[in-house]
Amino acid sequence: MSNGKIHIFDTTLRDGEQVPGCKLNTREKIEIALALENLGVDIIEAGFPISSPGDFESVNEIAKVIGDVTVCGLSRAVEKDIDAAAAALKPARRPRIHTGIGTSDYHIKSKFNSNREEILQRAVQCVKWAKRHVEDVEFYAEDAGRTDNEYLARVVEAVIAAGATVVNIPDTTGYCLPHQYGEKIAYLINNVPNVDKAILSCHCHNDLGLATANSIYGVMNGARQIECTINGLGERAGNTALEEVAMVIKQHNGLGQSLHTRIRSELLNPLSRLVSEIMRMPVQPNKAIVGANAFSHSSGIHQDGFLKDAQTYEIIRPDEVGADDSKIVLTARSGRSALAYRFKKLGYDYDRNDIDALYQQFLKVADEKKEVHDDDLLGMASVHSQEKSFAH
Ligand code: KIV
Ligand code: ZN
Numbered sequence: 001m002s003n004g005k006i007h008i009f010d011t012t013l014r015d016g017e018q019v020p021g022c023k024l025n026t027r028e029k030i031e032i033a034l035a036l037e038n039l040g041v042d043i044i045e046a047g048f049p050i051s052s053p054g055d056f057e058s059v060n061e062i063a064k065v066i067g068d069v070t071v072c073g074l075s076r077a078v079e080k081d082i083d084a085a086a087a088a089l090k091p092a093r094r095p096r097i098h099t100g101i102g103t104s105d106y107h108i109k110s111k112f113n114s115n116r117e118e119i120l121q122r123a124v125q126c127v128k129w130a131k132r133h134v135e136d137v138e139f140y141a142e143d144a145g146r147t148d149n150e151y152l153a154r155v156v157e158a159v160i161a162a163g164a165t166v167v168n169i170p171d172t173t174g175y176c177l178p179h180q181y182g183e184k185i186a187y188l189i190n191n192v193p194n195v196d197k198a199i200l201s202c203h204c205h206n207d208l209g210l211a212t213a214n215s216i217y218g219v220m221n222g223a224r225q226i227e228c229t230i231n232g233l234g235e236r237a238g239n240t241a242l243e244e245v246a247m248v249i250k251q252h253n254g255l256g257q258s259l260h261t262r263i264r265s266e267l268l269n270p271l272s273r274l275v276s277e278i279m280r281m282p283v284q285p286n287k288a289i290v291g292a293n294a295f296s297h298s299s300g301i302h303q304d305g306f307l308k309d310a311q312t313y314e315i316i317r318p319d320e321v322g323a324d325d326s327k328i329v330l331t332a333r334s335g336r337s338a339l340a341y342r343f344k345k346l347g348y349d350y351d352r353n354d355i356d357a358l359y360q361q362f363l364k365v366a367d368e369k370k371e372v373h374d375d376d377l378l379g380m381a382s383v384h385s386q387e388k389s390f391a392h
């Protein structure tokens with residue numbers, strides 16, 4: 001196992017772009033690739049060159065404009081796919097071919113109508129073929145999450161011997177539990193004799209909502225690359241969200257193992273918005289790190305604590321991830337301190353008696369509306385000042 005550097009492999013432009021309706025043109029892909037480079041990712045998977053002339057062109061154009069970051073193209077374990085990936089990546093300063101084949105019995109029997117020995121040979125051949133084109137070859141053992149560990153270890157050993165620099169252990173169907181995925185990585189680290197010659201990579205899907213947890217268990221057990229996407233976009237329920245793994249590692253101080261990434265966390269929210277707009281894919285409001293509600297407080301108990309000390313209810317400062325300032329949202333569950341705070345922001349420095357009186361008005365409005373806005377508060381302030389002047 002190498003040091004604690006975790007390589008961030010972004011696949012927004014390949015696995016993320018496989019989402020129906022998220023298809024991008026070359027110009028849009030270049031814009032996102034440049035933003036990913038600026039964010040600090042280590043590898044950009046730019047596409048699947050054999051899949052269409054448009055994707056070939058996108059990978060080729062991205063390879064021209066990206067500097068020191070590795071640009072990667074996907075292929076199946078098929079020579080013409082690998083040749084297309086190599087051709088598209090020709091202008092890249094650091095090209096990587098990502099090739100591989102399914103290794104679970106589901107894939108071996110149902111998809112390929114084959115057997116384990118034959119698949120092992122194809123795995124080795126595809127790596128050797130890719131090595132004729134580039135030095136940096138990543139092999140993926142598709143459905144590794146459901147592949148028998150002993151067989152998987154044999155495949156991993158063989159592809160490393162054939163020259164793979166990175167071996168991807170995808171939980172393609174998002175089936176593994178975090179401890180199982182972690183144990184799989186640990187098994188490979190302990191049972192593959194030449195494992196120190198390559199980096200093991202986590203590629204986790206989110207079918208059970210475990211993609212982030214599984215990737216974290218993967219790196220805690222020795223993997224040194226995480227494959228992920230902005231906003232967790234990807235096939236079906238998506239892939240590991242880049243913003244989540246980067247912040248888990250940062251907020252937990254390297255997970256006790258000095259793990260670290262090069263991600264500039266203050267760019268996470270701007271990039272999330274960019275990807276969401278370009279891919280026309282809204283971000284769910286309660287999404288960790290980048291959702292609209294990630295820094296909003298609406299219940300009275302939370303608001304009171306937050307206003308006394310933000311750390312009572314926030315573990316990340318919004319500016320650390322480039323989000324707007326925390327919000328105090330007024331609903332029927334809000335309390336007096338939140339109301340006083342919002343009035344103060346509008347220039348009304350009310351005392352306790354004023355707030356008591358206004359709070360009754362507020363509850364009536366709040367019970368009728370989902371959220372009480374500034375114009376509602378201004379209306380209440382005007383009624384309140386009239387009532388006060390009558391009373392005098
Ligand atoms: O999920 C998966 O197994 C993949 C491979 C093609 C890497 O996306
Ligand atoms: Zn995938």
